[in-house]
Amino acid sequence: MADAPTTPAPAGPYSSFRRAGDTVYLAGQTPRRPDGVRLLGSPFEVQVRQTLDNLAAVAAMAGGSLRDAVKVSVFLRPGCDVAEFNAIYTDYVSEPYPARITTVSDLSVGDVEVDAILFLPVTPTEGGRVS
Numbered sequence: 001m002a003d004a005p006t007t008p009a010p011a012g013p014y015s016s017f018r019r020a021g022d023t024v025y026l027a028g029q030t031p032r033r034p035d036g037v038r039l040l041g042s043p044f045e046v047q048v049r050q051t052l053d054n055l056a057a058v059a060a061m062a063g064g065s066l067r068d069a070v071k072v073s074v075f076l077r078p079g080c081d082v083a084e085f086n087a088i089y090t091d092y093v094s095e096p097y098p099a100r101i102t103t104v105s106d107l108s109v110g111d112v113e114v115d116a117i118l119f120l121p122v123t124p125t126e127g128g129r130v131s
Helices: 044-061 082-089
Strands: 017-020 023-029 069-076 099-104 112-119
Touching: 017 044, 023 044, 044 082, 044 112, 069 082
Parallel strands: 069 099
Antiparallel strands: 017 023, 023 112, 069 112
């Protein structure tokens, strides 16, 4: 599947998203602009917003939004401000908030990486085919 120019191309041999029935799995996104430039060294807020903008764009490519997320995994470099992350994160998700794990990780791709699982009910014309 081709990725939209609003998201950076996958950095390896993986898809930006895959659908299996009513579930859509979004690959981890990092603070990378659609042109592929990594925002290493940018302020934490800039990195978080770019990461979540990327994830939101992939969700839209899949036919949904981050408001459809039921599970989110967040990876932050040591010393990152979780409260600041949460303040930005709530601009992208809504209540009832998705289940979430936040893990401290020695990331090499910036200060943050986020992936998500969406619940998007299949319409009768879509079947339940994995895409």
